[in-house]
Amino acid sequence: MDLLKDAMLTITEHVEEVANSLKKREINSLVKSILKAERVFVYGAGRSGLVARAFAMRLMHLGISVHAIGGIVTPSITKKDLVLLVSGSGESTSVVNTAKIAKNVGADVSLITSYPGSSVGKIADYTVTVKGRTKHKGERDFMLRQMKGEHYTLAPLGTLFEISVLVFLDSLIVELMDRLNITEDDMRVRHATIE
Amino acid sequence: MDLLKDAMLTITEHVEEVANSLKKREINSLVKSILKAERVFVYGAGRSGLVARAFAMRLMHLGISVHAIGGIVTPSITKKDLVLLVSGSGESTSVVNTAKIAKNVGADVSLITSYPGSSVGKIADYTVTVKGRTKHKGERDFMLRQMKGEHYTLAPLGTLFEISVLVFLDSLIVELMDRLNITEDDMRVRHATIE
Amino acid sequence: MDLLKDAMLTITEHVEEVANSLKKREINSLVKSILKAERVFVYGAGRSGLVARAFAMRLMHLGISVHAIGGIVTPSITKKDLVLLVSGSGESTSVVNTAKIAKNVGADVSLITSYPGSSVGKIADYTVTVKGRTKHKGERDFMLRQMKGEHYTLAPLGTLFEISVLVFLDSLIVELMDRLNITEDDMRVRHATIE
């Protein structure tokens, strides 16, 4: 239970750091690319894909034309579209391939990543940097390990990146609501009737 | 290998029977309901759901606005929409619920089923009857069982219904191509860039 | 940008509140039900479903036998299994139905919800209460609305619940790692080869 609570606070602390380290210029570019796109296509591998899809659902609630790449009724991409990718490492094979194909088509490519200098980062037109696990975190883990005499972590694998991106994207929705003058009631009307 | 080939021919024979037993009036009502709908929402449980989604992909290729219920970016349904359901028995709980909610919203409901008198059949505005396994098939199985001295079937569970519906819906696409004057090249252009 | 950051901090503040309000007894019951189950089946509607699936992926990394209800290769449920549901309201039709069927089969049912007294809450064997939006939040929103002279919210729809549950469940993974003596390296080995 102490471990559980400690893990939760490690995560919120990290998300707060992310909130404080976001770059205004990066956010503005992302918002502009979303608003000018004819349609937004989102993609990520594994849990980053779940986060991308959670964001796509909210974009739909805003009335923005959006598709999840790999979806059943996802159409072809054109140069008027935005492809928004989520990848902590920026190196997942399927994300690299998606970025390449999107660029070939002439679409805008945005990437949310911890590594803007990664393979996908080099292809993307716009990048938003969201910190994942850092040395600082490692040290904290280390102390805890010492205390408990075991090898473990308070946020295994991509957890910190994935949750930070979800909180960031859900907050970006609020920013978009404001710019598009959309209320929560407008969103509720578009919410899926049958889930 | 003989069993495999025999099973394949049992299936094609059944689909041919279905092709010969389709009712013109039922097909015309379905085609009209698809063409007049603002958007089409498809749903089915299990493998019937896979068949419904395979059809949805082709409707998208035709340029028809279509969504799979339960999808990530699937919006709310209105009375201008068509909800197209696939259910062999017409009794799957999730399909019954979907039909009820769709009717409440005032949407058109079409059902493809072996049992037009089923729970969903009673709710649906339009029904297309597609035969599943029948006594005739059972007898055929029986002879084979006798011959092999074992208990088995050449098309277990919902196989005959599911494949018959897939062949029917893919052929309906050709009918829709004709009515909408859409060529295969038009469809290719809309085909997903990245799968 | 200020709005974005404010929204992020509203979310982390809420998750911290959740971390401080979790009940030890509820957590212990959930952990026990997961560890004693032959297999765990997760389900939620919409974004709660994405959160449930993100947790399922981590349970798989722990080596626990787990399925997402509605998945392609999801088998039948028996009385030896646990059905873990995520529903803020505890009233989503598909979640209520899932809970009823699971109880009929004799499986254990756990629910993570803001409303333990809801329809699903009454069916569930174990409930973990995770706060969603409350009056306190409403007031905060109200002040902001006043300031900006507009109607909006810093966390629309189910956002606060969904993110809180994700942080909670990801932290529960750390608790489970500890109890099962599983390291991050063990988890990495089970991580999907191809995503």
Add this chain to the structure above:
Amino acid sequence: MDLLKDAMLTITEHVEEVANSLKKREINSLVKSILKAERVFVYGAGRSGLVARAFAMRLMHLGISVHAIGGIVTPSITKKDLVLLVSGSGESTSVVNTAKIAKNVGADVSLITSYPGSSVGKIADYTVTVKGRTKHKGERDFMLRQMKGEHYTLAPLGTLFEISVLVFLDSLIVELMDRLNITEDDMRVRHATIE
């Protein structure tokens, strides 16, 4: 309606041709690779992926350990596993990548394709050739076009391949039922409780 029926019979005629052209050696290799694998992982892009997943569901009903690549709880692949791919062209980027990664891991790779000499065909250990659209079909289409004075086809895009593979794989299930001595009732017990 005539067009619809004509399309259905074009498809069944094609599937019958496929049934008659299957190579015993290829089928036996595929069956053996499925039976000796610790787990089976299936994958295909677009509608070929739906067909692969419909087969995966039936393998699960047989009690075979099976996963759809890209699924939520799909684990890592080892050299004891079989990766079964469905690709008409054998050239889809995501299928090529999947085949490469699977070979690197040391897993067996089986491919169902119209082009055994394709990129994926060259990587695969076992290949089953299933004919897609051929010149013969083109000629038939041509006569119909002449008659109707329009440009259309009775089975657009990958339809013939996809349906033929579904019928083939569903019939392979019957072959596997026979070899494993599994009855339809055994399968029904494993069928998902909640869909």
